[in-house]
Amino acid sequence: MMRESAVENVERAAERQAAQRMIEAQQSGTLLVTGLSGMGKSQLLRAILPVKSGWKALYFKADAYEAKVPFAAAERLLRQLQPRGPIEPVSDAEANPRQMGALILAALDRVRTPVFLAIDDAQWLDPQSAIALRFAVQRLIDGRFFAAVASRPMTEPNALVDLLAGLVGRSEQHSELRLEPLSTEQVRAVAARLVHRGVSQRSARALREATGGSPALLNTALALSRDTAAVDAEADIWEAPIPVIDAARNPFARVAAAAPPEASAFGKICAVLRDPVEERVVADIAQALSLPADADAADAAGLVVRSRWRDETWVQPRHELLAHAVTKRMSASETLAVHRAAGEALDGRRGLRHSLAAASAVDDALLGRVLDIARSAASPAQADEAIGYLRSILLLCEPGDQHDDILIEIALLAMRFRRHQLVLDLLPLTEALPAGALATAISVEMLAVLGRIPEALAVAEQVVGEAAAPAGVVTDSAADRILAAHIAGIQAQFQLMTGDTGPIAAQVVRARALVDAVRPGDAAAADQRLRWMHTADGQHMRLLGWAITAAARSGDMAAFGAAFGELSMLIARADASPELVDALVTRAGVQMQSGDVGAVHAGMLMASATLVRSPHAWTAGHVRVILSHVQYLLGDWDGAEAGAEAALSLAMDETAFTVRPVTHFTAALVSASRGDASEVAALLEAGERATISRHESYESSMAAVAAAELARAMGNPAEQLRACSDPALRAMVSTTHGWKTYQVEALAALGRVAEARAALADIRETARWQPHYGSALWLEARIEDAADRRKSAKALYERAVAEPDAALFPFPLARARADYGRFLLRVGDAPGAIAQLTTAAEVFTRLGATPDLERTLALLERAGGNGAAVSADPFGALTVRERQIAQHAARGHTNREIAETLFLSVTTVNFHMRNVLPKLGLSSRRGLRALAPQGQPT
Numbered sequence: 001m002m003r004e005s006a007v008e009n010v011e012r013a014a015e016r017q018a019a020q021r022m023i024e025a026q027q028s029g030t031l032l033v034t035g036l037s038g039m040g041k042s043q044l045l046r047a048i049l050p051v052k053s054g055w056k057a058l059y060f061k062a063d064a065y066e067a068k069v070p071f072a073a074a075e076r077l078l079r080q081l082q083p084r085g086p087i088e089p090v091s092d093a094e095a096n097p098r099q100m101g102a103l104i105l106a107a108l109d110r111v112r113t114p115v116f117l118a119i120d121d122a123q124w125l126d127p128q129s130a131i132a133l134r135f136a137v138q139r140l141i142d143g144r145f146f147a148a149v150a151s152r153p154m155t156e157p158n159a160l161v162d163l164l165a166g167l168v169g170r171s172e173q174h175s176e177l178r179l180e181p182l183s184t185e186q187v188r189a190v191a192a193r194l195v196h197r198g199v200s201q202r203s204a205r206a207l208r209e210a211t212g213g214s215p216a217l218l219n220t221a222l223a224l225s226r227d228t229a230a231v232d233a234e235a236d237i238w239e240a241p242i243p244v245i246d247a248a249r250n251p252f253a254r255v256a257a258a259a260p261p262e263a264s265a266f267g268k269i270c271a272v273l274r275d276p277v278e279e280r281v282v283a284d285i286a287q288a289l290s291l292p293a294d295a296d297a298a299d300a301a302g303l304v305v306r307s308r309w310r311d312e313t314w315v316q317p318r319h320e321l322l323a324h325a326v327t328k329r330m331s332a333s334e335t336l337a338v339h340r341a342a343g344e345a346l347d348g349r350r351g352l353r354h355s356l357a358a359a360s361a362v363d364d365a366l367l368g369r370v371l372d373i374a375r376s377a378a379s380p381a382q383a384d385e386a387i388g389y390l391r392s393i394l395l396l397c398e399p400g401d402q403h404d405d406i407l408i409e410i411a412l413l414a415m416r417f418r419r420h421q422l423v424l425d426l427l428p429l430t431e432a433l434p435a436g437a438l439a440t441a442i443s444v445e446m447l448a449v450l451g452r453i454p455e456a457l458a459v460a461e462q463v464v465g466e467a468a469a470p471a472g473v474v475t476d477s478a479a480d481r482i483l484a485a486h487i488a489g490i491q492a493q494f495q496l497m498t499g500d501t502g503p504i505a506a507q508v509v510r511a512r513a514l515v516d517a518v519r520p521g522d523a524a525a526a527d528q529r530l531r532w533m534h535t536a537d538g539q540h541m542r543l544l545g546w547a548i549t550a551a552a553r554s555g556d557m558a559a560f561g562a563a564f565g566e567l568s569m570l571i572a573r574a575d576a577s578p579e580l581v582d583a584l585v586t587r588a589g590v591q592m593q594s595g596d597v598g599a600v601h602a603g604m605l606m607a608s609a610t611l612v613r614s615p616h617a618w619t620a621g622h623v624r625v626i627l628s629h630v631q632y633l634l635g636d637w638d639g640a641e642a643g644a645e646a647a648l649s650l651a652m653d654e655t656a657f658t659v660r661p662v663t664h665f666t667a668a669l670v671s672a673s674r675g676d677a678s679e680v681a682a683l684l685e686a687g688e689r690a691t692i693s694r695h696e697s698y699e700s701s702m703a704a705v706a707a708a709e710l711a712r713a714m715g716n717p718a719e720q721l722r723a724c725s726d727p728a729l730r731a732m733v734s735t736t737h738g739w740k741t742y743q744v745e746a747l748a749a750l751g752r753v754a755e756a757r758a759a760l761a762d763i764r765e766t767a768r769w770q771p772h773y774g775s776a777l778w779l780e781a782r783i784e785d786a787a788d789r790r791k792s793a794k795a796l797y798e799r800a801v802a803e804p805d806a807a808l809f810p811f812p813l814a815r816a817r818a819d820y821g822r823f824l825l826r827v828g829d830a831p832g833a834i835a836q837l838t839t840a841a842e843v844f845t846r847l848g849a850t851p852d853l854e855r856t857l858a859l860l861e862r863a864g865g866n867g868a869a870v871s872a873d874p875f876g877a878l879t880v881r882e883r884q885i886a887q888h889a890a891r892g893h894t895n896r897e898i899a900e901t902l903f904l905s906v907t908t909v910n911f912h913m914r915n916v917l918p919k920l921g922l923s924s925r926r927g928l929r930a931l932a933p934q935g936q937p938t
Contacts, residue, residue, distance in 0.1 A: 016047045018177065028141050028173060028911075032164040033150040035179030038214035038321050041150035044179065045118045048148060055116045055146075062124035063275040068388035069349055070381035073129035074100045079310075081107040096380065096615040097128050098650065101135030105899075108136070109906040114144035122151040122161050128381050130159040135649050137163065141173065143908030181213020190215075194222045216321055220255060253325045259301035262294035267303030269293060270317050271326035272338040273354075279306070279313040281345050288341040336360075349385070356392040362402065367393060374413055375528065380616050383417035404433055411442040412529045418578075418616045420449040437463050437483035438530075444487060448494045457498075460491040464510065478522035479530055485514040486533040492546045493618070497658060499733065504550035505559065508543045515539045538579030541570045545586030552590045553733045555767070564590070576610045581617035584610070588626050589698050593736055593768045597808065601630045621651055621659035622698055629666050629699065633772050635810035637670045637847050638884045642902040644670070651690070660690035665702035672710035673811065675851040680710045700732040701739045705773070708742035713851040717749035736770040737763070745774065748782040756783045775806050778816040785823050797823060801836070814843035818856045825863045834865035841867075848875065848883055877919050885912045886920070890928040 031048075033041050042061075049057040060080060066072035081104075108115055119125075125133070137147050137160065151161045167174035182190070188204035211217035259267060269282050269291070279295055286293035295315060298304045303322065304315045317323035327335060336358050343355030352369055359366055370393055374386035390410045397403035407429055414423045427446050433439035440463045447456035464487055488511030495504050515536060523531050544567035551560035567587060574580045584607040588600045604627040611620055624647035631640035644667035651663040664687030671679040684703055699705075704723055711720035724743040740763050747756035760779055763769050781796035797820040800806065806813045821836035837860040844853035857867040875883045888898040895909040902909075917925065 016044055020048055028143055028145050030137070030141060030146070030164045030167055030174045031148040032161065032168065032176040033148065033179065034153060034176065035150075036181075036214075037152060038212075038216035038319075039179040039181065040215045041152075041179060042120050043215075044177070045120050045148055045150050049118055050116050054113050056111045056113045057116045057118070059118045059120070061120040061276075062122055064121075064124045066275070067124045067126055068385065069126055069353075070128040070385045071100055071126065071132070072349075073125050074104060074132045077129075077133075078103060078107055082110070097131035098135055098646070099612075100128070100132035101139075104132060104136040105139060105904070105906075108140065108145070109899075111907070114146075115140075115907075116146045116148070119147070119149045119160070122149045122158065123154050125158060125160060127157075127159070128384065130161075131650070134159040134163045135646075138645065138649055139902075139904045140908055141167075143904075143911035145908070182208065182215060182218065183213070184208050187211075187213070187218060190218060191222055214321075216319055253329065255302055255322060256326045256329060259303055260297055262292045263297035263301040263303055265291040266293035266295055266298035267301070267317070267326055268330055268334065269338055269342075270298070270304050270315055271323040272330070272335055273342060274317065274320075274323055276307070276309075276314045276316040277346075279315050281342075282315060284345045285338065285341040288344065289337055352389065356389065359396055362393060362396045371409070374409060377413060377417070380417045380419060383413050383419050384422065387413055387419065387422050407433065408438060408442070409529065411446070415442070415445050416532050416616075418618065420446060424450060437480055437487065441483050441487050441490075444490060444494070448490070448497070453494055453497055456494050457491060460487050460494075464488045464491055464514070478519070478526040481514070481518045481522055482526050482530050482534045485511065485518055485539065488514045489539055489543055492543060496546055496549060501550040501553045501733070504546055505554075505556070508547040508550070511543050512540060515543070535577065535579060537570055537574065538577050541567060541574065541579050541583035542586075544570070545583045548590050549586055549734075552593060552768075560590075576613045578614045578617035581607050581610050581614055581623060582619045585617075585619035585622045585626065585698075589734065592626070592630075592699070593770065595770045597630055597633060597772070600626065601634065604630060619659075621647065621663060624650070625659060625663050625666050626698060629669070629702075632666075632669045633809055633811075635843075635847060637673075638887050639901070641670050641880070641884060659698075661687040662698060662700075662702050663687070664690065665706050666699075668706040669709060672706050673713055673847070673849050673852075675710070675713045677710060677714065680706060699735050699738075701729050701735040701737065704729055704739040705742065708739060708746075709773075712742060712745065713849070715851070715855070717746040721746035721750065736768055736772060737766050738770070738773045740766065740769060741771075741773040741779065744779045745782060748779070748786040751786055753783060753787045756786065771805070771812070772809060774812040774815065775800055775803055777803060778806075778812070778819070781816075781823075782819060785819070790827055793823060794827070810843050811847060811849065814840040814847075814849075815852065818844075818852065818859070821856070821863070822859055825859060830863045833863040834860065837863060838865060845874070850876065874920070878916060882912050882916050882919070885909055886916045886928060889913065889916070889925050892929065 033044055035041050046059065049059060058077075058080065060073075060077050062073050063076070066076075119133070122130075137145075141147065147164070149160060149164055151158070154161060164174070165176065168176045184201070184204050187208045188199050188201065191199040191204060191207060207218060207221070211221065256264065256267065265286060266282060269285050270277070273282070282293065282295070295304070295306070298315075299306060302318055303326070305318050307314050317326070339354045339358035343351045343358055345351070346354060352373075355366055355369075370386070370389045373382075374390055377383045377386050387410055390406055390413070394403065394406045394410065397406055407426065410423055410426065411430055414420050424446060427443075427450070430439065430442045430446060433442070440459055444456045444460045447453075447459065463484060488507065492504050492507040492511055495501070495507060515534075518534050518536070523534050526534075544563050547563040548560055548567060551557070551563060564587070567583060571580065571583055571587070574583075584603045588603045588607075591597075591600045591603070604623055607623045608627060611617065611623060617623075624643055628640045628643035628647060631637070631643060644663075647663045648667055651660050664683045668680045668683040668687075671683070684706060687703060704726065707723035708720050711717070711723055720742055724739045724746065729739055740759065744756050744759045744763065747753075747759055756779075760776070760783060763776060763779070777796055777800035781793050781800050784793035784796055787793075797816070800816045801813065801820055806816070817836045817840035821833045821840060824830075824833035824836060837856050841853060841856045841860060844850075844856060860867045875886050878886055884902055885898055888901060889895075893901070895913065896906050898904070899906045899909045913925065916928075917923065920928075922928065
């Protein structure tokens with residue numbers, strides 16, 4: 001039987017102590033443990049699990065066979081968190097990672113003590129669970145929560161591992177331990193303890209070379225040597241004999257070879273199954289294969305470990321390297337036989353995975369099971385699972401009709417649920433499909449998602465141009481008509497991504513004709529895999545969205561008005577769907593450019609609610625970005641920050657790659673206004689790294705605006721002007737040209753009056769410019785102020801702060817008041833200055849705009865006002881997260897309401913509230929309402 005590991009107890013002591021110091025020093029944080037298999041990651045995680053000090057310790061091990069099953073890991077974790085309670089079903093039409101993340105948060109909220117979550121073998125987390133866990137961990141690490149995650153080095157993205165790796169170095173809360181192979185001296189020390197005498201340097205070097213410095217291999221080899229005559233009891237210095245060195249190259253093979261037949265049979269089944277399984281299932285498989293398997297013998301031989309869970313005994317290989325050694329000694333026929341029997345013995349998806357592993361060819365029964373799963377998929381998560389099974393089937397197919405049909409099944413499923421990133425590697429195969437509208441539709445979308453827009457448009461034109469003739473539509477079948485309409489629609493959509501909107505009007509007209517040409521019975525008559533493509537009103541909504549965008553950019557107001565009215569009518573009667581989300585987003589883009597921010601806000605709230613049921617819209621990421629931006633403009637900075645965090649957590653999972661950079665740029669706005677230069681720099685850099693195309697369909701100049709806002713907040717007009725000086729800004733069309741506001745302000749601050757006047761004239765000639773970052777009257781007042789034309793400056797300032805529309809944007813209005821107050825102080829009107837500065841300071845206080853507040857209070861003191869009456873920011877001593885929570889608590893929101901608004905766990909909110917009150921000198925939250933500034937948004 002295998003013995004306790006000396007390596008585990010001794011030679012990883014330094015790493016274990018380092019990890020424990022990190023944990024003990026922090027009330028919350030993360031630890032990422034990385035290393036190759038056999039380096040001791042699992043032992044380290046178990047060793048640092050807190051057994052005292054009030055932590056609730058949870059150890060979770062990901063399952064290799066569940067790596068492709070959506071939410072499999074997350075669901076198992078939920079069962080571990082609430083073993084007796086019911087688990088809400090999540091694999092349905094509404095399943096998405098954020099909802100699963102919310103379920104995990106809710107389950108953790110029910111734990112009364114701080115939580116220490118250890119996740120082992122994170123490389124096997126299915127992508128959806130990894131995203132859900134990333135969402136949850138991001139919202140827990142500010143509270144009494146610690147996550148320790150172990151993973152091998154990975155070649156594919158893993159949302160949770162990537163999050164922890166990205167956090168390393170950002171603060172002392174977040175650390176990484178890389179478990180390197182043991183050194184020769186460490187090997188020597190381990191060997192000495194096990195053989196109870198000194199070990200020669202030569203033997204240590206040989207053992208290290210044989211084991212690769214793996215603690216697991218070394219420990220097993222030395223444990224075996226103690227059961228042999230390899231140790232000379234009389235020698236002071238042990239020289240490892242050649243048989244021990246040879247065994248060290250794969251000591252687990254020796255363990256497997258030494259096991260009795262009944263233990264070996266049981267161990268072989270567990271090794272093929274790899275992951276934990278019920279002991280009774282292994283017995284059933286052994287009986288089906290007529291193998292004399294014995295669980296007790298396998299346990300005694302050190303081949304398996306047992307555990308109790310949910311009133312059952314579960315078994316698994318003692319170590320992954322042991323499982324590998326056992327399966328290497330098995331013949332292919334033995335391995336396939338176990339998989340085949342497991343396919344019969346295990347229920348549902350677990351059985352299907354083994355049936356697929358056992359298959360050497362496609363049979364009708366197996367194919368039928370997979371197609372049933374694929375054609376019943378009703379959510380992106382279910383589509384991901386089905387695509388994984390279909391890809392396994394594809395590998396079994398010989399070239400020919402069946403191979404092509406499975407390939408088409410995969411591609412259509414990815415297209416329907418916007419899961420293109422899972423199948424992009426299949427592009428060479430899809431391009432080799434027989435020519436036709438179906439192959440074209442697949443190629444167009446895959447090329448576009450890869451950023452090869454010109455190629456996608458050219459391929460689309462080949463089909464669409466032939467399908468639409470001047471006298472009408474020429475198509476041969478229901479499928480052809482549905483496909484032609486679909487291709488024409490995405491052609492217009494992808495044309496928009498090029499920035500050249502000239503062809504879009506004609507493309508939309510042609511596509512709408514093709515949509516109308518689909519006959520009433522076509523959807524029922526066509527291949528069921530194509531039916532989702534035809535939604536008539538949904539397609540028209542999308543097309544009208546592209547049409548109004550193109551018309552707004554070209555200035556064709558007649559076409560814009562007609563399309564906008566029809567689109568709004570369709571939106572009003574539409575049910576929840578991905579097409580509705582896309583229509584709301586495109587409408588919001590033009591509404592923003594026309595200045596109707598209130599309508600944009602209402603539309604994005606509607607789109608956000610629709611996303612719960614239709615998470616696979618093309619523009620899902622834009623909903624979160626636009627809503628966060630609008631909240632920033634309207635003065636709800638807490639909501640903007642929370643929305644930006646949610647958008648960032650999901651941005652890299654979006655198929656629509658153009659939304660990724662603007663997500664980071666928008667998230668930088670609040671940090672810029674608060675003067676957090678390091679955070680802004682990190683977000684702008686991340687946005688640049690995520691940029692594939694410069695043709696962003698929403699506020700393409702957002703990066704320049706964020707950079708200029710930071711410079712303005714820091715009182716650096718030269719840097720502010722530099723941020724607005726890139727000639728490329730003038731060529732951008734999907735923007736309200738907010739950068740021009742900052743340009744005029746910077747020129748006025750630098751005393752470059754003539755240039756400022758020219759820039760203001762340019763603003764007044766720009767149809768899409770909007771006063772989101774400051775009004776034209778205020779800018780003109782700044783210029784007159786800089787020119788020392790006091791009479792006109794005063795009149796303009798007075799009009800600027802009294803503008804009814806200016807009140808919609810509290811931050812720019814407060815800045816205008818602060819400028820007016822500074823001007824009045826300069827011309828000797830101290831009472832007027834005090835009034836303006838006091839009002840501005842109150843807004844800056846509420847928003848937490850610390851740089852502006854400090855400048856305003858300094859001016860107020862110079863004017864003879866009472867800066868203490870305004871007070872410094874009452875929440876200035878709080879962290880960003882504490883501030884958000886305090887602001888909501890001051891409005892009377894409960895901790896659960898705050899958690900739902902900010903996408904946090906209730907536990908995290910509770911933790912922060914316990915910090916907030918003493919920091920503010922309060923004994924209860926009732927005092928927050930009196931302490932908080934008035935006029936906060938609700």
